[in-house]
Amino acid sequence: MAKKKPPEKEKSSGRKKTRSGVVDYLAAFLEQILSYFELLFVYYRKKFNENTRKSIALLIGISYFFFWILAGSGFIFHAIFELLKLQFPGNSYAPSLVMGTSILIISGIFIRILLKRVIF
Numbered sequence: 001m002a003k004k005k006p007p008e009k010e011k012s013s014g015r016k017k018t019r020s021g022v023v024d025y026l027a028a029f030l031e032q033i034l035s036y037f038e039l040l041f042v043y044y045r046k047k048f049n050e051n052t053r054k055s056i057a058l059l060i061g062i063s064y065f066f067f068w069i070l071a072g073s074g075f076i077f078h079a080i081f082e083l084l085k086l087q088f089p090g091n092s093y094a095p096s097l098v099m100g101t102s103i104l105i106i107s108g109i110f111i112r113i114l115l116k117r118v119i120f
Contacts, residue, residue: 077103 077099084095
C-alpha cells in the first residue's frame with residue numbers, strides 16, 4: 001500500500017505575515033492612543049464639572065455679598081437723609097441735594113482711584 005502524503009500546508013509568505021503583524025501593531029497603537037484621549041476627555045470633563053460648581057458657588061456668594069452691601073448702603077443713605085431732613089425742617093430739597101452731591105463726589109473719587117490702579 002502506498003502511503004498517503006499529508007496535505008501540503010499552504011506556505012504563507014513572510015511578507016504577508018509581516019503585514020499582518022504590522023497591522024496588528026498599528027491597530028494596538030491606535031487603540032492605546034484612543035484610550036488615552038478617552039481618559040483625557042473624562043479627566044477634563046471632571047475638571048470642568050468641578051470648576052463649574054465652584055464658579056456657581058462663587059457667583060452666588062458674590063451676589064449675596066453685594067446684595068447686603070447695597071442694602072446696607074441704602075439704609076445708611078436713608079438714615080443720613082432723615083438726619084439731614086431734621087437739620088433742614090420743612091424742606092426735603094436741601095437734604096436730597098446734599099445726599100446726591102455727596103454720593104456723586106464719593107463715587108467719583110472711587111472711580112478715579114480705580115482708574116489710576118487699572119491704567120497705571
